[in-house]
Amino acid sequence: MGALLSEISWGVVLILLPLAGGIACFLFPRAAKVLGLVSVFAVLLSVSGLGWNIKVNGIYRHAIGGWNAPLGIDLYADGLSLLMLAATALVGFGISVYSADYFEREDAARFWPIWLLLLAALNALFLSADVFNLYVTLELMGLAAVALAALAGGRDALGGAMRYLLASLLGSLAYLFGVALLYHGFGSMDIAMLAVRVEASPAVWAALGLMSVGLLLKTALFPLHFWLPPAHASAPAPVSALLSALVVKGSFYILLRLWLEIFGPLGGGVDTLFGLLGTGAILWGSLQALRQTRLKLLVAYSTVAQIGYFFISFPLAASAGVTAWSAAAYLVLSHALAKAAMFLATGNVLRFGGHDRIADLDRVVQRLPLTACAFALAGVSIMGLPPSGGFVGKWLLLQAALTQDRWDLVSVIILGGVLAAGYVFKVIGHAFTLADISHESREVPAKMEWAALLLAFGAILLGFLASPVLSLVGIGVPFGVSEVSP
Amino acid sequence: MNPSDYLSAALMIAGAVFFLAGTLGLLRFPDVYSRLHALTKADNVGLGLVVMGLAVQAESWAVVGKLLLIWLLVLLAGASVAHLIARGALERGIKLWRR
């Protein structure tokens, strides 16, 4: 068994499986739901296979076509890639179970093939070691995400999707320009080779600027977040969950990877800028979330705020590398689970009451107790209360900030938590208040409630799994060696 | 330079003159129909001369055949497209230019 597990190249399987699944869904639309669920489940198993492989053999590297970089393209996976792949597979599986009941007939035939190709794009992105190959995966991810965002049709969804597409294309082009400069400056597209060859020069600075702007635009970091709320709030619930939980993480992962390997060692104050923008995102996103009257927009602005936390790690990493980056990784993982749970819960509320006005959420607790519970548990992780994944992430971040006496960032982290508590309780408070307006109510399938609840449970459970998860992420030393160990 | 070089240079320069005339017509003629007339007439002949100039230099008959094929295809496409544009213009009610 062990031999079989380590003989199969799971990284390749992770790319080809959802690809083949997506094509099969396209060919046989009537069986799309079954084919899709089977593929996503198989992806989940394959991630375990890759995890086993990495745990036993260390870093995974696969030279595609047998050529080896720089001529060929390499696949590469260490603990960080594994974390992203696992988050994608877990959250993706939860959302798939939910979608199986959410989309019917023709909508299912439209949703499944695009979602599976998006899954293939995400897996390919997390496994790539080549900056141009990353560009292709970025475009793949962007087009799939836009097509999904437009699924609902209507003025809001189409407008949101259009804006999203333009932002996404602009981001990819800026990134591609950076790739051109790196390649022509240093003669390789392999990240590891570039890491060795790169030295401070105008080409590197311009590449850093272009790639950062492009990727920040796609990650929706304040003030480049303008496209996110309309796109995420007007898509169908499972799509909003996919976009918020997974897609923005794709471009963030590329930025993180490039920073860790290529740009970080150059120094130059960009990390301070990222920290400032992160602060801006936390404050602005949280305040906007507090102001919203519609639940979906509130959850979307909460994403804008939480993205800010990922960027607080950059200025802290200079002298507390491992802690700060572990914090970012943990926050990415727990945000993926919690935000997916929140959007799915919101979808249940919408389906039940036909609206998502926060002020009229009255009967949700009585009629959809599991959904209300899912929202509350996800909220615990978003706020960063113990015990939850969000708590571990923010705790690590605070630790990194405290060891460096960065009181400004400490206060931002805490203030963000308080504001998050504000908007989560705003929702929960309304859900508990009794009002006597009667609504048209629709049945919500049990599976849809359970999918949201289990994802939220996952976010809480992460609060107890800090040391095994972090030791897994540490495989291959993606964050370098630092004096502070978690 | 040998005689064949002079021949092809002469042919191609003549072709270029036709292109120039066609382009001038396109820019200066008063309405869509006369512009089309100037463009297609001049370009077809111009391209023919250029193709002949190149054919003189060709190393094998296969290359000459390919060049001729290109010319024929451009003739076909040019004539058809000019017709379609003119018909489109007529359907839109664009009047013929009269002095």
Place this chain on the structure above:
Amino acid sequence: MSAAFLFALVGVGLFSLGLYALIVHAHLLRKILAINVMGSGVFLVLVALAKRTGESQPDAVPHALVITGIVVAVSATALALTLMLKLTAETGRAELPEDQGK
């Protein structure tokens, strides 16, 4: 200065022109054209600089990358045009909802 750098500079110019138009214009068709012009600019930089080998045969790798890029660009353009048409059918104007009535 050589032809490689000349065309690379033209590429930079096209990229900037496209970006300007993308920001300034409201009409979606114009924005799509702008993205395409920007893309051509990036492709030009990528390929022009491949000519610096000092031999007659330039570096073939960027050529292959740009062919990939051209196909990606036409795919994105097709999707963008379809979205634009659907959006216009909904709102009556080929502009982003937030830009309307500006």
Place this chain on the structure above:
Amino acid sequence: MEALTLLHWTFDILLGLGLLWLGWRVLTSPDLFNAIVLFVAFGLLMALAWVRLDAPDIALAEAAIGAGLTGALLLAAFAKLRTVEKNHDIAGQLEKGKLENRSFQWWPATFLLVVAAGLGHTVLSLPHYATGLSAEVSANLKSSGVSNPVTAVLLNFRGYDTLLEMVVLLLALLGVWSISGSALPREAAPGPILDTLSRLLTPVLILVAAYLLWVGAHAPGGAFQAGAVLGAAGVLLLLSGWRLSSHLAGLPLRIILVAGPVAFVAMAVFTMLTGGQFLEYPRAEAGTLILFLETAATLSIGTTLAALFLGERPKNKREYP
């Protein structure tokens, strides 16, 4: 010799200025239709630039895809936009489209001048002599199965990019079909000239596509250029009123659309089962396997491009009960 260099320089500088001028006109010309036509002209000038840069493969791809098919897509969209706006009965909308050309804006213009200056400086700061990966490419060209280096990179050294690129095309079509829905084929009466033209040209185009596909192994050409020509044939047929019969519009059409990606996936599985790496062709058969992949890819690319031009998914009544 001197004179020739001078001539080349003059030509290159004129070409560069022409590109910038056309790019500017595309983005500022008051009339949208003009802008699209200028964009096609811009694409053809780009093709000329590719030739000057010794990139004939890209020149072919640009002329066929960048100028040709993108132009066709833009024109078709423009025509549909006109009908949509007419339906919305907003009088003068198109006239407004003409006038929407905003006045010059200083703030973005200054910002972009700075960006352009910075990028220009960066480009000029790059080493004046660099071989990139050309040495690696020529060293391994013999074992790649083809002798055209661009095809070797596209289908062998970086074949994985091409696999993902086929998926990008498929995904764009899925998106377009998902957004614009399906429609019963409309009859169109194009008139005798277009009809004759398409009858004459379609076989020629198919022949040219096959030629480009074959020649791509050792000379400029290959799957993408061939696919684009095939797509052009499809566009011509669609313009002349031809529609796929509804028997073929379902599964058979979809099978052709995915033939390219499926061939790649099958090849990946095959190479890995026979003990190689992902997409590592056995050296002896590399040429044949690449031709097989390219044939499937050409069919898919051509069909997908034509389908993108059509827009709506051809309806098949039995598809969704």
